Amino acid sequence: MPDWDSFRLARLPFALKLALSCFLVTVGTGYLVAGVNLYLTYHLTDGEPGLGIGDLRRAFYGNRENTKLASKIDGGSMAQFLPRAGDREKILSWIQDGAAEDGYHATVKPILAQNCVRCHNPNGLQRFTPLTSYEEVMVVTQIDRGEPPQLWARVAHTHIQSIGLIFLVLAGIFSLTQTPQWVKTAVIVLPFAVLLADFGLRYLIKYAPGLVYGMAVSGALMGALFAVLILVPLYEMWLRKQ
Ligand code: HEC
Numbered sequence: 394m395p396d397w398d399s400f401r402l403a404r405l406p407f408a409l410k411l412a413l414s415c416f417l418v419t420v421g422t423g424y425l426v427a428g429v430n431l432y433l434t435y436h437l438t439d440g441e442p443g444l445g446i447g448d449l450r451r452a453f454y455g456n457r458e459n460t461k462l463a464s465k466i467d468g469g470s471m472a473q474f475l476p477r478a479g480d481r482e483k484i485l486s487w488i489q490d491g492a493a494e495d496g497y498h499a500t501v502k503p504i505l506a507q508n509c510v511r512c513h514n515p516n517g518l519q520r521f522t523p524l525t526s527y528e529e530v531m532v533v534t535q536i537d538r539g540e541p542p543q544l545w546a547r548v549a550h551t552h553i554q555s556i557g558l559i560f561l562v563l564a565g566i567f568s569l570t571q572t573p574q575w576v577k578t579a580v581i582v583l584p585f586a587v588l589l590a591d592f593g594l595r596y597l598i599k600y601a602p603g604l605v606y607g608m609a610v611s612g613a614l615m616g617a618l619f620a621v622l623i624l625v626p627l628y629e630m631w632l633r634k635q
Pocket of ligand 1: 475505509512513521522
């Protein structure tokens, strides 16, 4: 058995240290680029500058207070076209009740036909979104529920597997550092746990939007762990006095 206690990363052959260092620097750069990607994908989501909790909440939970149709007729620019008392309330409560097709034919379609379709029809100007059929009206009646489960599944399974593999290599290298045993245990196990928690929370936010804070914390923790996993071995290989 080799004597692992006196093992030092710094004593590895030069070429192997070079290979490990190139790997660590590349993985670290990849992580930073992933951060840029995250920013560019989500920073405009809530209409406020910068990437914040509001963006994550809007992206993964959605904006469930309103649909486009409701916001246009409830004090919005289309309210003026509903002069008859009660029409607006009928449409709003139809949306609230789930925008079913029966209700559309019974109540909503006649109101739209009378007040809206002269502009909102397929032969109207292009910017007048057609509102002549149930399918067309559904386009402006969708509640925004955030990231659809199919997209979550696609992103989650590729990320969990590929980042898991990267963590395995990083953890293997870190296991050879001179840090105390408890530090090794934490820094090796936590990244896997946080990775699973991050994608688990990203799904559960659909049911409990407050979890968005948990997801932000797990994201920050993951970044910190990446930094430790990469910087400590680099330091011990090249800088630490033996
Ligand atoms: C005089 C023409 C006209 C009438 C009548 C009209 N609209 Fe509009 N509608 C527009 C225009 C122009 C826009 C785009 C500008 C805007 O959003 O304010 C628009 C936008 C909308 C949008 C947003 C569509 C999208 O895809 O972004 C909705 C929803 C809407 N109208 C609903 C209605 C409803 C419901 C009525 C009837 C109560 C109605 N409109 C009556 C001209 C009209």
